[in-house]
Amino acid sequence: MGIEVRVLGGGGEVGRTGVFLRDSSRSKGLLLDYGVGFDDYGRPLFPEHVRPNDLAGIVISHAHLDHVGAAPSFYVSTKPRVVTTKPTIEVGSILIKDMLKISSYYIDYTEEELNEMNNSSIVLDYGGEVDLDDYNIALSNAGHIIGSALTYVGTPSGERVLFTGDLNTVNTYTISAAEPWPGEVDVIVIESTYGGVEHPDRHRVEKSLVEAVEATVDGGGVVLIPAFSVGRSQEVLTMIASEMPYVNIYLDGMSREISRVYLRNSKYLRNPDLFRKALEVAHIVRDWSDRRRVFREPGVIISSAGMLKGGPALYYLKKLAGELKNAVILVSYQSNDSPGHEILETGGIADLGISVKAKLMWFDLSSHAGRRGLLNIALHYKGSLKAVILVHGDNESRDKLAKSINEALPDVKVYAPMNGEHVSL
Numbered sequence: 324m325g326i327e328v329r330v331l332g333g334g335g336e337v338g339r340t341g342v343f344l345r346d347s348s349r350s351k352g353l354l355l356d357y358g359v360g361f362d363d364y365g366r367p368l369f370p371e372h373v374r375p376n377d378l379a380g381i382v383i384s385h386a387h388l389d390h391v392g393a394a395p396s397f398y399v400s401t402k403p404r405v406v407t408t409k410p411t412i413e414v415g416s417i418l419i420k421d422m423l424k425i426s427s428y429y430i431d432y433t434e435e436e437l438n439e440m441n442n443s444s445i446v447l448d449y450g451g452e453v454d455l456d457d458y459n460i461a462l463s464n465a466g467h468i469i470g471s472a473l474t475y476v477g478t479p480s481g482e483r484v485l486f487t488g489d490l491n492t493v494n495t496y497t498i499s500a501a502e503p504w505p506g507e508v509d510v511i512v513i514e515s516t517y518g519g520v521e522h523p524d525r526h527r528v529e530k531s532l533v534e535a536v537e538a539t540v541d542g543g544g545v546v547l548i549p550a551f552s553v554g555r556s557q558e559v560l561t562m563i564a565s566e567m568p569y570v571n572i573y574l575d576g577m578s579r580e581i582s583r584v585y586l587r588n589s590k591y592l593r594n595p596d597l598f599r600k601a602l603e604v605a606h607i608v609r610d611w612s613d614r615r616r617v618f619r620e621p622g623v624i625i626s627s628a629g630m631l632k633g634g635p636a637l638y639y640l641k642k643l644a645g646e647l648k649n650a651v652i653l654v655s656y657q658s659n660d661s662p663g664h665e666i667l668e669t670g671g672i673a674d675l676g677i678s679v680k681a682k683l684m685w686f687d688l689s690s691h692a693g694r695r696g697l698l699n700i701a702l703h704y705k706g707s708l709k710a711v712i713l714v715h716g717d718n719e720s721r722d723k724l725a726k727s728i729n730e731a732l733p734d735v736k737v738y739a740p741m742n743g744e745h746v747s748l
């Protein structure tokens with residue numbers, strides 16, 4: 324074989340993904356994602372550098388900042404072509420502008436470079452293909468968030484590589500499960516966020532969440548669901564609106580703007596009508612006078628931030644936490660340093676003097692595949708598959724997934740490179 328896969332970011336970590344794929348016969352290669360991570364102080368961290376002149380192009384798998392947030396930095400001096408989907412451009416732009424507002428001091432590009440990047444994009448639908456310097460690129464649905472894509476690359480010397488970005492293999496209310504590209508693949512570069520765990524049965528989780536909401540609202544309480552503004556908010560909204568259309572639902576935070584992108588790009592949703600109806604049923608919180616009113620009657624408030632690091636969700640929490648009849652339902656990953664994690668562990672947020680008397684719950688509505696789902700992607704290419712490279716996961720998750728793949732596919736080589744390392748195949 325003749326390819327080199329260099330991990331620039333996301334090696335042994337979740338965040339700032341960057342993978343450089345080069346055909347050994349060529350000087351130029353493809354950059355697959357170029358995202359930011361954040362340090363303990365919230366300062367952005369970039370992946371390792373790659374020379375703009377070495378780029379045949381960039382492919383962005385989806386709009387999360389850990390996959391797209393560093394990409395505009397190439398547009399200060401050059402204009403590489405970027406291949407992605409329309410929702411990724413639209414959602415990514417909102418998230419990047421928001422990050423620039425907060426962290427521009429640490430970032431070497433401005434909105435101008437973001438616009439330059441968007442103007443350099445080649446927009447593909449799922450199933451679409453394009454050639455850049457003899458690299459053939461095709462996208463299919465990754466099942467993770469709106470517009471998220473699995474990327475297939477046929478290299479100039481004929482190697483077939485799949486880069487998964489983040490993926491999910493179960494159907495959710497808003498997004499259909501990942502659809503592996505038909506055909507053969509030699510090498511997979513796969514995320515491994517939950518490579519060591521199985522998620523509980525999705526359908527059962529959804530049912531318990533709906534029951535918890537119903538019980539609280541029937542008891543005259545308000546349910547606060549802090550949720551990420553991209554994906555999780557729209558998912559929870561669609562779930563509750565379709566299962567309980569009679570309940571008052573309020574949507575607050577950046578998810579309001581993101582939901583408009585969802586609506587504009589509804590063909591990327593599993594059931595566009597379901598989402599459209601959910602958004603019609605929901606009350607959009609417009610301003611502070613709305614915000615001060617919405618928790619006065621039984622209902623559900625869906626608001627950012629998902630880990631309670633800020634946003635209107637914190638305001639609502641302060642108002643609702645003290646009463647037994649209310650409920651706070653967390654539905655997102657809670658990092659160890661987050662207030663959301665603290666509240667689940669201790670029942671309060673010490674710094675803010677919040678002690679929660681309301682019911683406190685967490686439901687696993689992950690948008691990432693668990694161990695079995697990830698393994699199934701590898702099994703899908705049994706026969707042609709020769710190597711799997713694990714990224715976007717901590718070392719424990721990568722080790723466990725590596726073990727599962729080794730057991731199921733003993734002839735396939737599994738690699739877990741760190742940042743700055745490369746695999747030559």
Ligand SMILES: [Zn+2]
Nearest residue numbers: 385387467489
């Ligand atoms: Zn993601």
Ligand SMILES: [Zn+2]
Nearest residue numbers: 338387389489
């Ligand atoms: Zn990610």
